[in-house]
Amino acid sequence: MSALLLACGWVAGVVLLAGGVLKAVDLGAFRRSLPTLRLPGDRLLVRWAAAVPAAEIVLGLGVLFLTGTAYRVWLVGACLMYAAFLVVVVRAVALRLSATCACFGTLGPAGIGWRTVVRNVALLLVALAGLAAPSAGGRLAGALALAVVAALAALAVVRERRRRQREIDSLVLFDVDGAAMPLREFQDPPTILVFFSPGCGACRHLVSDFRWWPHALADGLDLQPVFIGTPESFEGIEVFAPLAPHAWYDHDRVVFQRLGGDATPSGIRVDRTHPLGDTWHVGAAGLPRLVFRPGFDRNAAARATASASQDAPEDHLT
Numbered sequence: 001m002s003a004l005l006l007a008c009g010w011v012a013g014v015v016l017l018a019g020g021v022l023k024a025v026d027l028g029a030f031r032r033s034l035p036t037l038r039l040p041g042d043r044l045l046v047r048w049a050a051a052v053p054a055a056e057i058v059l060g061l062g063v064l065f066l067t068g069t070a071y072r073v074w075l076v077g078a079c080l081m082y083a084a085f086l087v088v089v090v091r092a093v094a095l096r097l098s099a100t101c102a103c104f105g106t107l108g109p110a111g112i113g114w115r116t117v118v119r120n121v122a123l124l125l126v127a128l129a130g131l132a133a134p135s136a137g138g139r140l141a142g143a144l145a146l147a148v149v150a151a152l153a154a155l156a157v158v159r160e161r162r163r164r165q166r167e168i169d170s171l172v173l174f175d176v177d178g179a180a181m182p183l184r185e186f187q188d189p190p191t192i193l194v195f196f197s198p199g200c201g202a203c204r205h206l207v208s209d210f211r212w213w214p215h216a217l218a219d220g221l222d223l224q225p226v227f228i229g230t231p232e233s234f235e236g237i238e239v240f241a242p243l244a245p246h247a248w249y250d251h252d253r254v255v256f257q258r259l260g261g262d263a264t265p266s267g268i269r270v271d272r273t274h275p276l277g278d279t280w281h282v283g284a285a286g287l288p289r290l291v292f293r294p295g296f297d298r299n300a301a302a303r304a305t306a307s308a309s310q311d312a313p314e315d316h317l318t
Helices: 002-025 025-039 042-047 049-067 068-094 112-132 141-170 202-205 211-214 254-258 283-291 298-306
Strands: 173-174 180-182 191-196 220-227 248-250 264-268
Touching: 002 025, 002 049, 002 068, 002 112, 002 141, 025 042, 025 049, 025 068, 068 112, 112 180, 191 202, 191 283, 211 220, 220 254, 248 254, 248 264, 264 283, 264 298
Parallel strands: 191 220, 220 248
Antiparallel strands: 173 180, 173 248, 191 264
C-alpha cells in the first residue's frame, strides 16, 4: 500500500513538472488560451503567464527530489495548484465557454470539456493520496522524472516547430490583381510591413506621408504597405489612391490578426529570425521608431519629396 501511495506522489510531481515544461516550450499558446477562459483580471494573467509554468516546475521538482516534511509541504502546494486548475476548468465547462487551456502545450487536447474535469479530479485525488505516503521523493525519482519530461519537451519542440512552419507557409498577402505572395517571401530582405485600414482616420492622415518613408529606411531593409481588406474596400478613398496599385492586401485580416495586430496604422518587422514579426509599433508616434534610421531628418525629407514628382512611390513600391 505504501508503494502505491509513494507512486501517487511521484505521478503528481511528474505531471506537474511536465505541464510546466510543456507550457514553457510554447508559452505563446498558453498566453493565447488565457483570454478564452474569461477569468477576472485576464489581462494581468496574460502579462504574468510565465509565472504559471514556473510555479509548476518548481513544485514538481520539489515533490520529486525532496523527502520527509519538505516533500509534504511541496506536495500540499501541488494539491493547491491542482485544485485551482480544477476550479478553472469546472467554471469554463459550467459557463459553456469555447475555451482552451494548453495545459500540456501542443501535446495535450486543446479544448476544455468534461473529460478535462475528470482528468483534473483524478490528478487532485492522486496528489492527495501521495500525502499519505510514509516517505517519498529522492534523487532516483527525480532523475527518472527529468528524463521522461525531457523526452516530452523534445517531442513538443519538434511538433511546435512543424506546426509553426505550416502556419507561416499558410499566410499570404495579395497584390491589387489578386495574385498571392507568401508571407515568408518578405523575410529576405527584412521587411517592415505597415498596415492601413480604410475606415481609420489616422491611417488616412499618415498614408499621405508614406511616399517618402522609403528614403528613411536603414540599408538592407524593405518597406511595404499592407491594406487590410480588398482593393474594393479602398476604392473611392482619394488619399489611398496613389498607393493602392502598389500595396499588398490582407483580404480577411488573417495576416494582421495572426501577427498580433490590434490597431492601425501600425507596423511590424518580418525577417528570418522573426517570421511572424517582432514588436508592433502603432500610430504617428510609434511608426517612425520602427521605420526611420537613426539621425534621419524627417522634416527635410518631407519637404524634398513634396517638391518631387508624384510618381515617386513607383520607384520604391513595386
